[in-house]
Amino acid sequence: MNGKQPQSKFWLFVIGTTLAVLHLSLIYRSGDSELLTTCLLIWVMVGSLLREDRQLRALSSGLFASSIGFFILGILIFRCAHLPTSRMFLHILPLLGLLGLILAVVGWTGVRSYRRELLIFLVLATNPVLEMLFLVGDLSKITAIVATGFLQFLGLPAVQTGDSIHLFNKPVHVFAACSGAQSIIQMLNISILFSMVFSIQGLIKQTLCIGIGIISGFITNAVRVSLMVLLVLFSNSSTFDYWHEGSGSLVFSVISVLLFGIVSWSIFLRVTPSDPHSGVQLNG
């Protein structure tokens, strides 16, 4: 019986890794470089979470759970064989893949044991829906208001109407891609990843963590929009292109993550020497 002990872990590792590489390859093929970096980060973190030691019996899955797991995996592999590039599918793939794998190898109890990893992928899977919901709302307008506020703070005569910012009477329209929806959703992924990896306990703390992430994403995006307004009015198009679409736009994602990281680290992860019970439990 002991010889079978490592089997569950073996299969989880082997198929899990293949799933990760397959997922990332499909994303690479689809050309979505932002999704690629996000998922690369997520897979690395989930990989480290999965490696944590869990009491596993050997291939303990029951017939029913296994069948469902294999069924899900089967459909997924079949669908992947068509090399899909659909955004919705690429977001759902890791969730279904991991779920199918866990059911096939460990069974229903696995869903509870691996709920952190599954939650991270669940959030990833809902990204496209969240983006759609944001676009139905008025986020562009709110971003325009805040960005106008920044410009006014700098002493510039900026006025906001609807989705547009008027600076020196020239209008600049805040299109949906700049509305902040992408930044906020990105930060949502990262803050949930963060709270899972660093085992932040308690609903209040977790909500706070996610809130910090969202605000960080929104503010960084609003600052970026203000910068874009200045660039589009006062500089040439190649500078604008660099910051708007090129590597320059990644700078703001990095800033947003750093901002979130610094604030969250100081709130959640610093353990003060006088209170040994504060801070965080790292044994999951």
Add this chain to the structure above:
Amino acid sequence: MAKTVWHRGQSSLLSLMFFSMLIVLGYAILSPKIANFSNSSDSLRQEKVLLDQWQLIGGSKLDSGSSSTVGKDPIPAGIRYHYQQGNRDLTIDLRYVMGDGDVSRFLSVYSPVRTGNLLDGQRFLPNAGYYSILTNKGSAYLTACLNPNSPSTVTESQFRQARLKALNPMQLLRWIGGQAPLFDDRCLWTLMSMPLPSETNKVSAFKATESTYQEMEKAWVIWYDHWKTNFPQHEGRFERMS
């Protein structure tokens, strides 16, 4: 006894899954990357669209090409229709655009019209959906996105809402089977333009603009009707960013 048989079966199935995944992975790595933007804009056939009192005098292809302004988006290809009524000319540009249905962005990036804010001129007709009219550099324009199975839209928000409302179980099933996208993001972007007669008097200029708008609106209703029943079907496999 049964347990070990099942375990062996499980192991075999897991091996099967693993190897099939490896094969698919190899296929994914070795296959050439496909171009992102589908070429269905080339397949917009030149249909004869007749508008009541306007005489169709010609149509020409609008080529796709790279936009000279912001970004690297190529201009989607389309068709330009020329109509005439007496001494008045009406031009309608029809382009097949995928994505977000943001008409003000289309205007800024794909056309000589540079105003971004369409909300002032936005109107709604129950039998024609949302559309927007505006004046720019001596011409009057009417523009909107014609959607499959929904009234026309102008803003991205309206477009997205229409996509959500258009969901139905059949579509979901076809999406799961890989035959259709979850949201049909196609938009037949229409840009109607009529040159405004130059008037010196402010009052007559205003009247001329208003009557031009009315002419365009009448044409729009008929245009909308035609495409509502004749919206092009999805051809073939659609794999793209959905």
